[in-house]
Amino acid sequence: MATATAGTGAGVFGALLQRTIGLKLLMAVTGLIWVGFVAQHMVANLQVFMPMPADGVHPLNRYAAALQSLGGLLWVARIFLLVVFVAHVYAAIRLTQLNRAARPVDYRVRTTQVSTFSSSYMRVSGFALLFFVLYHLAHFTFGAVDQAAYARTLPGGMHDVYGMVIVGFRNPIAAGTYIVANVFLALHLHHAVSSIFQTLGLRTPRYAPLIDKLGPAVGLAVGAGNIAMPLAILLGLVGQGVS
Amino acid sequence: MNLTLHVWRQADRRSGGAFATYEARDISEHMSFLEMLDVVNEGLEARGEAPIAFDHDCREGICGACSLQINGVPHGPDKGTTTCQLHMRSFRDGDTLVIEPFRAKPFPVLRDLVVDRGAFDRIIEAGGYISVRTGQAQDANSTPVNKQDADEAFSYAACIGCGACVAACKNASASLFTAAKISHLGLLPQGQPERHQRVLSMVAQMDLEGFGSCTNQYECEAACPKEISVSAIARMNRDFVVASLRGR
Known part of the structure; x- marks a missing residue:
């Protein structure tokens, strides 16, 4: 019975992806997971605004060390996020192909009435984010952009993530890239x-007005939070003590 | 009033088409858009040219036959109005209008502005019906339906199947049409026995016809002459998930 159920589960998933709605569901669920990750990533990184404590170990470094101490679990999370990301991009590409095929002859004039700017340029912002994620990983996760900053350690041997971020964002090109990416x-x-x-x-008539405000609110909050960090560092408002 | 029209002309399904320009002279602002085209066609026929072919039937805004993409908007600029009920007072003297057929791969152009919307019929055939006996007229009263559900079902049942939702969508998605049909039956007790099979079959047919997917821009809702809410699409998606998990 257990085998039959498992088979059905895979069958349901496969059948779902045969349908445009199934691909949209994949898009939505993978998107939701990344919204969750991006939001917590922003909130956690806001620790960069906390003052340097007396012991010289910044809260951001403690947080980074705690994450690193997860070991294998951290890699499980990373691979999970990667798989989810790839699935999101796959759904986007497949749906775009189907959508383009659905209107082989375009209008001479097409006037939109209610489309938002953001909804009309999801592919553009999505592509920008894809390239930004690669740059971001190269910058802070793999240290390929600024190896000296990446190699910074504290006297105790702890990885100096705080110092790396401060030094990284003093570079106007890096900070500017992050600011533009977060507008996207x-x-x-x-x-x-x-x-x-x-x-x-889930967008029922009763909650539709609220739900329609949620996207702009989350976009603004995450964007503003993420832009505040490179901007404050670039302007020298944060991390003056780091050399 | 006088207008300049850029109209899509296409001899038949296989021919290529092109825009032709016509001057519409001495048009009364009280005419409907189709009556304006009738006047233009009389002029064309008098000159021995083929009249512009367009779909129309009741001219009362209830049959779903008329179409036309007018300056990029299905059924023209007036909200909740079919082309046949759109009046020339909605335009200004000297306006230039671009008139195109509804564009979608599943809606092939048959001639000029006439497209084949048979794909919608096939979506209905796939499951847009009920198989239970509903009895005589008075028997309807013996099946209680709460007011909210009745009203919502009726708002979806108002769909006339004109295809404006497909025409307005940047992806040529038939989601609003299909969802309206699914939801109008899915909200009523008579629609329950086939509810899950219905959503799976109709969605499968919608995809098979080659319509695109929904990007949640809601252009369909804005263009719908019956102002059907995209809440129908959320309901369809919900039913689709439930039906898929149940495996039927």
Whole structure:
């Protein structure tokens, strides 16, 4: 019986992906997981604004060390996020192909009445984010952009993530890249978060007005939070003590 | 009033088409859009040219036959209005109008502005019906339906199947049409026995016809002459998930 159930589960998933709605559901669920990750990533990183404690170990470094101490679990999370990301991009590509095929001859004039700017440029913002994620990983996770900053350690041998971030964002090109990327992120979330509810069938008439405000609110909050960090560091408002 | 029209002309399904320009002279602002085209066609026929072919039937806004993409908007600029009920007072003297057929792969152009919307019929055939006996007219009263559900079902049942939702969508998605049909039956007790099979079959047919997917921009809702809410699409998606998990 257990085998039969497992088989059905895979069968249901496979059957779902045969349908445009199934691909949209994949898009929504994978998107939701990344919204969750991006939001907690932003909140956690806001620790960069906390003052340096007397012992010289910044809260951001403690947080980073705690994450590193997860070991194998951290890699499980990373691989999970990667798989989810790839699935999101796959759904986007497949749906785009199907959508383009659905209108082989385009209109000479097409006038939109209610489409938002963000919803019209999801592919543009999505592509921008794809490249930004690669740059971001190269920058802070793999240290390929600034190896000296990446190699910083505290006297106790602890990895100096705080110092790496401060030094990293003193570079106007790096800070500017993050700021621009987060405008794209805010735009992407502006449409995405409300859209998730509609695709999952949760946007009922009663809650529609609230749900339609949620996307813009989350986009603004995450974008503003993420932009505040490189901007404050670039302007020298944070991390003056780091050399 | 006088207008300049850029109209899509296409001899038949297989021919290529192109825009032709016509001057519409001495048009009364009280005419409907289709009556304006009738006047233009009389002029064309008098000159021995083929009249512009367009779909129309009741001219009362209830049959779903008329179509036309007018300056990029299905059924033209007026909200909740079919082309046949759109009046020339909605335009200004000297306006230039681009008139195109509804564009979608599943809606092939048959001639000029006439498209084949048979794909919608096949979606209905796939499951947009009920098989239970509903009895005589008075028997309807013996099946209680709460007011909210009745009203919502009726708002979806108002769909006339004109295809404006497909025409307005950047992906040529038939989600609003299919969802309206699924939801109008899915909200009523008579629609329950086949509810899950219905959503799976109709969604499968919608995809098979080659319509695109829903991007949640809600252009369909804005263009719908019956102002059907995209809440229908959320309901369809919900039913689709439940039906898929139940495996039927």
